[in-house]
Amino acid sequence: MTRAFLAIVCAPLALRAMTAGQSRPDFSGAWTFNAALTGPSDLGGAGTGPQITWPTTLEITQTQARIDVQGSTPQQLTQTLAYPLDGSETTIRSPGDITTRAVAVWEGDRLVVTSKRSFTGPQGDVTFDLKEAYSLVNGNLAIDRTETQAGKSTTRTVVYSTGSFGRHAVAPRPNRQAAAGPIPRLPDGRPNLEGFWTGDSSASWSVEAHQAGFGLAGGDGVIVDPPDGRVPYQPWATAERERRRHDLYNDPEPHCFPSGIPRQMAVGMPYQIFQLDSHVVILYEYVHARRVITMNRPHTSTNVRFWQGDSVGRWDGGTLVVDSNHFTNKTWLDMDGNFYSENGHVVERFTMPDKNTIQYRATIEDANVFTRPWTIQFLLQRETGQGYQIFESACHEDNKDLDHVKAAFEKGIK
Secondary structure, three states: OOHHHHHHHOOOOOOOOEEOOEEOOOOOEEEEEOOOOOOOEOOEOOOEOOOOEOOOEEEEEEOOOEEEEEEEOOOOOEEEEEEEOOOOOEEEEEOOOEEEEEEEEEEOOEEEEEEEEEEEEOOEEEEEEEEEEEEEEOOEEEEEEEEEEOOEEEEEEEEEEOOOOOOOOOOOOHHHOOOOOOOOEOOOOOEOOOEEEEEOOOOOOOOOOEOOEOOEOOEOOOEEEOOOOOOOEOHHHHHHHHHHHOOHHHOOHHHOOOOOOOHHHHOOOOEEEEEOOOEEEEEEOHHHOEEEEEEOOOOOOOOOOEOOOEEEEEEEOOEEEEEEEOEOOOOEOOOOOOEOOOOOEEEEEEEEEEOOEEEEEEEEEOOOOEOOOEEEEEEEEEOOOOOOOOOOOOOOOOOHHHHHHHHHHHOOOO
């Protein structure tokens, strides 16, 4: 769990409380991190700093007495916290023995939250103070945040918006509710898949239906076959999946490796599709990953294994069919320990029911791991925000989250 994630989520954000007849600003709803409006500082580049990762989305529910805030990070960590709005101190204990003591007070139209965070990491005890001021600026949520640790203070203004700004939203965004219109087509009549897309599912947390847990947000499953919604593992593979569930530290994705297929399609960060007669190219925002799908050719004969596999495509009527193999045996399918071996075989189908939607369907088979092939399905939603772009997602091997996750598991948090 990252420090900024707790710092942001731990603050009361929905502001509809009435005091002395005065109406407070209302911050209820879904907010998306806006890197374009978030200025640089000594806390690091857009979205990250030396100790922090900003939540990419915030979903806020408010009553007069309290506020519920759900935040999600790029690493798919999600937490919901509740805070009183009467100015009293609240104490929150989070996974990893993180303790937060916070007080929220109104200063005019700004909500100012002062808090102290403490936890024990691999290098010993860590404590730092935060002061955060929340306000509405031109329809955006602006958070002026000052962190003080070991006598040194750093300040940054972080901006969240209600539109689509390169991050996965916690709820359908308004620009996705407009009439989609007819399917765009190329001169040869085939659907034109080009554009920016985001996998609209919780599949990166787990392909099966799952409850919330440490590092895992609750969500519906995406398995449509078999009907019970469970991965059809062989007995030894069931035991291996259980072992991985208690070994989140070794999930390759937080180590900044490509997520693999089909996980990369549901990672919660957008991607851009380019479509040619000879190739289809997908550029992913997360870790600068990319896929080059070569059309109408056989698979490579090499024994080299790839994180994203060797992908070849063909058209089946109006559906793009992508066949991938030659995977590495290090791939995880999600944060719940699901996996296949280097003999995994994935067949993806991209079908456009309307202009702004792709129905994504992937069938996975591996005779070494599963008792039968199985299939997942979810939607890819077009990002239609004006001037939309994918941002730089910096990820490197010195990821500060990893030691924190490892320390939590070593303390017995499963």
